[in-house]
Amino acid sequence: MHSFHYQNDRLFCEQTDLISAAEEHGTPLYVYSKATVTDHFSRLDSALAQLDHMVCYAVKANSNLAILNLLAKQGSGFDIVSGGELFRVIAGGGDPAMCTFAGVGKTEDEITYALQQGIYSFNVESEAELHYINEIAKKQGKIAPVALRVNPNVDAKTHKYISTGKSENKFGVDFDVIEEIYATAAQQLAHVKLVGLQMHIGSQLTSVGPFIEAVNKVAPLAAKLKKHHGIEFFSVGGGIGIIYQGALDSGNPSWWENKDELATPLTVAAYAGAIVPALRELGLKIIVEPGRYMVGNAGLLITKVLFEKRGQAKTFKVVDAGMNDLIRPALYQGYHDIIPLRKPADEAATEAVDIVGPICETGDFFCQDRPMPALAEGDFIALLSSGAYGFVMASNYNSRPLPAEVLVDGEKLHVIRERQTLEDLIAHEKIPL
Ligand code: LLP
Numbered sequence: 001m002h003s004f005h006y007q008n009d010r011l012f013c014e015q016t017d018l019i020s021a022a023e024e025h026g027t028p029l030y031v032y033s034k035a036t037v038t039d040h041f042s043r044l045d046s047a048l049a050q051l052d053h054m055v056c057y058a059v060k061a062n063s064n065l066a067i068l069n070l071l072a073k074q075g076s077g078f079d080i081v082s083g084g085e086l087f088r089v090i091a092g093g094g095d096p097a098m099c100t101f102a103g104v105g106k107t108e109d110e111i112t113y114a115l116q117q118g119i120y121s122f123n124v125e126s127e128a129e130l131h132y133i134n135e136i137a138k139k140q141g142k143i144a145p146v147a148l149r150v151n152p153n154v155d156a157k158t159h160k161y162i163s164t165g166k167s168e169n170k171f172g173v174d175f176d177v178i179e180e181i182y183a184t185a186a187q188q189l190a191h192v193k194l195v196g197l198q199m200h201i202g203s204q205l206t207s208v209g210p211f212i213e214a215v216n217k218v219a220p221l222a223a224k225l226k227k228h229h230g231i232e233f234f235s236v237g238g239g240i241g242i243i244y245q246g247a248l249d250s251g252n253p254s255w256w257e258n259k260d261e262l263a264t265p266l267t268v269a270a271y272a273g274a275i276v277p278a279l280r281e282l283g284l285k286i287i288v289e290p291g292r293y294m295v296g297n298a299g300l301l302i303t304k305v306l307f308e309k310r311g312q313a314k315t316f317k318v319v320d321a322g323m324n325d326l327i328r329p330a331l332y333q334g335y336h337d338i339i340p341l342r343k344p345a346d347e348a349a350t351e352a353v354d355i356v357g358p359i360c361e362t363g364d365f366f367c368q369d370r371p372m373p374a375l376a377e378g379d380f381i382a383l384l385s386s387g388a389y390g391f392v393m394a395s396n397y398n399s400r401p402l403p404a405e406v407l408v409d410g411e412k413l414h415v416i417r418e419r420q421t422l423e424d425l426i427a428h429e430k431i432p433l
Contacts, residue, residue, distance in 0.1 A: 004033070004382075010342055011342075013031050014035055015411040018302060029405075030391050031405075034408060037070055038074060040293060041294060055075075056289045057289075057291065059079065060291060062295040062387055064417060069093045071094075072094040076098075077100070083110035096120075098120055100147075100289070101121070101122050101123060104125040104126065108132075112136060115144060119145075121195050122144055123198040134192045143193050145196075146193065147198045147233070147235065151165060156201040158202045158203060158239075162203040165199065165214060186229055196233035196285075197235070198235040198237065199214060203239050206265075216278060219278050226283070233284055233286070235288070238291050239290075240290050243385065244334070248337070268293070291389075292388040295387040296386075301390060302341065304320045305377055307377060308375075308376075314353075317353050320358065323359050323361060323397075325402075336366065336367075336383045336385055337384040338370070351372060358400075396425060401421060
């Protein structure tokens with residue numbers, strides 16, 4: 001479910017008019033739909049109903065407290081990758097006992113904090129880290145619950161920067177040595193408890209094939225570890241892909257490029273249908289760690305057209321959002337649909353344009369040579385599917401204050417993060433005397 005649609009030729013999020021929202025709260029502005037987030041959680045949760053399961057939302061996708069709170073209230077657990085994310089989860093009303101802690105470089109402070117908070121499991125990414133956690137737990141007089149992250153050496157067939165399950169990636173421990181490490185840990189590491197096994201092969205997967213391949217390869221290993229070490233859970237990671245082209249409810253406006261190449265969504269029904277049968281046989285608790293699926297299509301970024309610049313080779317529309325606000329196009333050649341907040345009078349009249357930000361970098365563009373309807377100075381446009389890995393990856397580059405974030409709930413709009421001020425930019429800096 002995606003709650004963005006045109007009503008009287010104006011783009012709405014649920015029952016809230018986004019032109020008015022942009023006028024009132026300024027741009028760039030991140031907008032999220034509450035209904036979409038809760039709907040996506042429920043869909044996934046129901047699709048896994050046949051399994052003893054826990055959904056651990058990957059906080060890195062969107063860590064605003066309001067989003068975490070929404071999911072916590074629905075009963076979600078959380079997949080965290082830093083002490084900062086754990087702090088946010090707790091502040092957002094989440095339960096540390098439902099948190100799994102991933103990441104290749106956990107520090108002593110982070111491990112100590114997580115132990116004190118009583119997290120569900122450390123997802124361990126190397127043998128060295130396993131020993132490190134054991135030592136820190138010993139110092140604390142605690143037993144740390146751990147699961148090794150297995151690298152199944154499966155090609156997720158996604159962008160190389162978000163592919164994680166091949167041997168050449170830095171993540172996880174090679175499949176072949178897992179059993180040996182569990183055996184040694186069981187004998188020698190008194191301050192860890194082997195509670196699970198984890199994997200994550202990559203992000204933005206748009207077909208079930210790689211998930212099936214990975215589950216088929218790793219499930220027998222999970223079964224052996226259950227038998228020999230009594231592990232309780234198998235986490236299959238995140239990675240469910242979303243639509244970046246053609247996600248709007250109301251059908252695809254005619255100015256969409258590559259209309260016939262719209263990616264088919266990987267539905268949760270297809271995802272669950274593909275992996276549940278093999279997982280059910282294990283008799284283990286199954287954890288999933290979706291990030292993008294939960295919030296990606298639930299959010300968009302509104303920006304305003306500042307100027308038109310007609311060069312000899314190209315026409316540029318300069319907007320007030322930049323790569324510092326949404327870095328996905330610059331970093332992963334990420335595609336985001338771009339639509340006007342006011343539906344154009346003549347949808348057929350398009351012109352190929354580059355939509356660019358104000359940052360002093362050539363890579364600061366949201367699209368190049370894309371057919372767009374007429375866009376005048378002052379018009380608002382929306383970059384769709386920006387709810388995941390959008391605001392969380394924003395920076396102050398070029399000393400630009402971070403944008404505001406709002407959460408729409410029907411006709412109500414809540415500011416869930418205020419726009420930074422110029423004072424915020426320098427708040428922690430000091431000039432030596
Ligand atoms: N679990 C682990 C261990 C992960 O590393 C990730 C994502 C997830 C779960 C959640 O994956 P998801 O369900 O969101 O695909 N910034 C990039 C995506 C980076 C993903 C990193 N890890 C982007 O904008 O495409």
